[in-house]
Amino acid sequence: MIERTPWLDLVCHILLIAGVVAVCLPLYYALIAATHTLPDVLQVPMPLTPGNELWTNLKTAMARGDLGRQLVNSLIVSVGVTVGKIALSILSAFAITYFRFPFRMTAFWLIFATLMLPIEVRIVPTYAVAAHPLQGLGWLLDQTGLRGPLESLTGWNVEAVVKWSLLDSYAGLILPLMASATATFLFRQLFLTIPEELLEAAKIDGASPMRFLIDVLWPMSRTNVVALTVILFVFGWNQYLWPLLITTEASMTTAVIGLSKQISAAPEAVPKWNTLMAGALLITLPPVMVVVALQRWFVKGLVDSEK
Amino acid sequence: MATVDIRKVEKSYGPAKVLHGVDLEIRHGEFAVILGPSGCGKSTLLRMIAGLEEITGGEIAIDGRVVNRLEPRERDIAMVFQNYALYPHMSVAENMSYSLRIAHAPKQTIRDKVAGVAGILGIGDFLARKPTQLSGGQRQRVAMGRAIIREPKVFLFDEPLSNLDAKLRHQMRTELKRLHLRLDATSILVTHDQVEAMSLANRLIVMNAGRVEQVGTPGEVYARPATLFVAGFIGSLPMNFFKGKVADDGRSLSLDGGAALAGEGAQIGPPDREVVVGVRPDALALAPSTAGGLGGRVELVEDLGSVKLVHLDDGRDGFVVAAPPDTELGEATEHGVKVRAKDLHLFDAASGRRL
Numbered sequence: 001m002i003e004r005t006p007w008l009d010l011v012c013h014i015l016l017i018a019g020v021v022a023v024c025l026p027l028y029y030a031l032i033a034a035t036h037t038l039p040d041v042l043q044v045p046m047p048l049t050p051g052n053e054l055w056t057n058l059k060t061a062m063a064r065g066d067l068g069r070q071l072v073n074s075l076i077v078s079v080g081v082t083v084g085k086i087a088l089s090i091l092s093a094f095a096i097t098y099f100r101f102p103f104r105m106t107a108f109w110l111i112f113a114t115l116m117l118p119i120e121v122r123i124v125p126t127y128a129v130a131a132h133p134l135q136g137l138g139w140l141l142d143q144t145g146l147r148g149p150l151e152s153l154t155g156w157n158v159e160a161v162v163k164w165s166l167l168d169s170y171a172g173l174i175l176p177l178m179a180s181a182t183a184t185f186l187f188r189q190l191f192l193t194i195p196e197e198l199l200e201a202a203k204i205d206g207a208s209p210m211r212f213l214i215d216v217l218w219p220m221s222r223t224n225v226v227a228l229t230v231i232l233f234v235f236g237w238n239q240y241l242w243p244l245l246i247t248t249e250a251s252m253t254t255a256v257i258g259l260s261k262q263i264s265a266a267p268e269a270v271p272k273w274n275t276l277m278a279g280a281l282l283i284t285l286p287p288v289m290v291v292v293a294l295q296r297w298f299v300k301g302l303v304d305s306e307k
Numbered sequence: 308m309a310t311v312d313i314r315k316v317e318k319s320y321g322p323a324k325v326l327h328g329v330d331l332e333i334r335h336g337e338f339a340v341i342l343g344p345s346g347c348g349k350s351t352l353l354r355m356i357a358g359l360e361e362i363t364g365g366e367i368a369i370d371g372r373v374v375n376r377l378e379p380r381e382r383d384i385a386m387v388f389q390n391y392a393l394y395p396h397m398s399v400a401e402n403m404s405y406s407l408r409i410a411h412a413p414k415q416t417i418r419d420k421v422a423g424v425a426g427i428l429g430i431g432d433f434l435a436r437k438p439t440q441l442s443g444g445q446r447q448r449v450a451m452g453r454a455i456i457r458e459p460k461v462f463l464f465d466e467p468l469s470n471l472d473a474k475l476r477h478q479m480r481t482e483l484k485r486l487h488l489r490l491d492a493t494s495i496l497v498t499h500d501q502v503e504a505m506s507l508a509n510r511l512i513v514m515n516a517g518r519v520e521q522v523g524t525p526g527e528v529y530a531r532p533a534t535l536f537v538a539g540f541i542g543s544l545p546m547n548f549f550k551g552k553v554a555d556d557g558r559s560l561s562l563d564g565g566a567a568l569a570g571e572g573a574q575i576g577p578p579d580r581e582v583v584v585g586v587r588p589d590a591l592a593l594a595p596s597t598a599g600g601l602g603g604r605v606e607l608v609e610d611l612g613s614v615k616l617v618h619l620d621d622g623r624d625g626f627v628v629a630a631p632p633d634t635e636l637g638e639a640t641e642h643g644v645k646v647r648a649k650d651l652h653l654f655d656a657a658s659g660r661r662l
């Protein structure tokens with residue numbers, strides 16, 4: 001089909017180019033700023049061609065504010081969220097799709113409802129839970145009067161257990177971000193498209209439910225898993241509000257938080273935009289690498305399953 | 308020695324009853340074919356044997372062991388599905404060996420068996436391919452290979468050939484039969500294609516609306532259909548039916564509409580009974596029209612090459628005569644027909660059972 005619509009083409013191109021500029025210009029600025037000395041960056045107007053201070057700025061950025069440690073933290077959190085979320089959602093989707101159990105649909109709708117409750121909405125109660133996950137247990141023991149007997153019988157220090165907290169821990173950073181309705185929903189929809197005969201053939205071949213999940217469903221979900229990995233890694237990497245709230249120790253800070261803290265660290269002083277931008281470049285690098293590395297698989301998966 | 312005994316098996320989906328007490332005994336080495344119209348419950352019955360469908364009532368025993376409560380994998384059966392249900396991400400060899408790998412068979416054993424089965428089925432050249440890279444017939448073979456490799460007691464096939472084109476279907480049909488003989492297995496196949504059923508079966512089970520209508524060799528079922536349903540269902544040309552009544556002496560029939568059929572001296576049926584008479588088109592021969600005999604006006608003629616199907620209008624439902632291909636007929640001419648008493652199938656008008 002060949003259409004000739006020069007005006008429409010023109011308008012579309014203008015819009016697209018405007019979009020590209022809007023996305024790329026800030027990136028370009030960041031790149032330029034990262035290659036100059038601070039006085040150069042602070043000139044008005046800012047230079048628009050690259051300088052030759054990039055390496056120095058990168059080194060300074062790495063050294064300042066413990067960026068290396070923060071990058072590692074970010075990596076642990078993103079990988080944790082990604083792996084955890086995929087494992088959790090594929091298992092729950094498997095349960096909901098392939099097993100008949102009481103309140104199956106209730107479970108599904110409960111999961112579905114959390115689609116409307118991202119971490120930002122439930123941040124206060126989630127914080128309360130993360131601060132003392134076992135507080136409820138302590139309350140229960142107090143109410144039932146079992147605390148005393150339990151402590152004297154087992155020698156456990158119930159108080160210490162109840163005081164246990166997820167603040168400033170990787171678990172605290174990762175777990176609340178893991179439960180994911182979107183991914184569960186996605187896997188459920190995928191599983192529904194897989195012909196029932198495949199399950200029956202596997203049953204006859206002697207596969208247990210877990211074998212079926214591992215040997216048949218998992219390989220058939222590869223494309224989805226790769227796409228989700230990209231999305232979830234970036235999602236985990238870019239988390240701001242939750243890590244900000246739950247971490248107080250510098251050693252547990254993630255890179256995104258660390259960077260923003262540097263900006264606001266000395267309110268009276270001018271932020272060191274050149275090293276900040278160099279740091280920003282370093283921080284955007286891992287998600288970019290994940291996207292680049294996985295997009296080949298992503299495309300391959302799409303092409304493979306199309307047949 | 309694998310037998311399959313089905314005793315008073317019933318199946319309901321909620322309030323809807325789809326099987327009303329099925330009794331069958333399938334002996335070792337038999338190729339049993341379940342034939343019936345769409346929706347009669349034949350797949351349901353097969354899936355109950357496989358263990359994919361819960362048994363609402365009755366008992367199924369494989370090799371004398373009641374399997375009602377056993378998982379499919381514990382029943383020692385293999386099943387070939389209509390759409391093959393091959394694992395799309397596994398190669399042909401992996402598809403075939405999946406059950407062995409689950410059972411943790413030694414690698415060398417698996418390799419040998421795959422090679423052996425692939426040899427039998429002629430699929431040795433594409434063991435490394437994925438199912439999507441195979442033609443329909445090749446996929447069919449892989450599906451069969453996946454069943455054969457387990458050396459099960461019973462093979463179950465649910466319309467395994469219906470996704471193939473006509474020529475391939477014929478070829479696979481003969482191959483299936485050969486395979487059955489070679490493996491000395493017990494096979495149960497479900498189909499709604501009667502040619503397939505007749506050619507494969509050494510025991511034909513005709514089902515209708517959740518009940519078994521007749522069990523027998525294809526020849527028996529064709530020659531002596533037990534019910535009106537079987538009579539109408541079996542045979543490549545549909546049987547002609549006439550309503551009528553057996554005379555008081557039991558030696559002749561008077562059909563509704565006036566025509567009479569004589570029993571050539573012998574007893575034709577129970578005296579004074581309302582009946583339905585069935586005659587196959589190829590048991591009828593055209594003859595000069597006679598008063599009081601069966602006949603009618605030529606309505607249309609289908610020339611099938613090997614046979615001419617003459618539709619005669621007898622003023623009622625009409626009927627069909629299979630005439631030799633060289634028959635010349637004038638348009639709208641009157642013809643009588645001749646029929647031998649032994650070619651008449653008499654069914655009780657009320658119950659539809661053979662008399």
Ligand SMILES: Nc1ncnc2c1ncn2[C@@H]1O[C@H](COP(=O)(O)OP(=O)(O)OP(=O)(O)O)[C@@H](O)[C@H]1O
Nearest residue numbers: 320323325343344345346347348349350351352499
């Ligand atoms: N899961 C189900 N729930 C309710 N009714 C069902 C279910 N599966 C099958 N049935 C009904 O049971 C009856 C028998 O179905 P079955 O699949 O055994 O038919 P079939 O003889 O194999 O037909 P076909 O030749 O079309 O495959 C049908 O009327 C069908 O509607």
Ligand SMILES: [Mg+2]
Nearest residue numbers: 349350351465
């Ligand atoms: Mg069916």
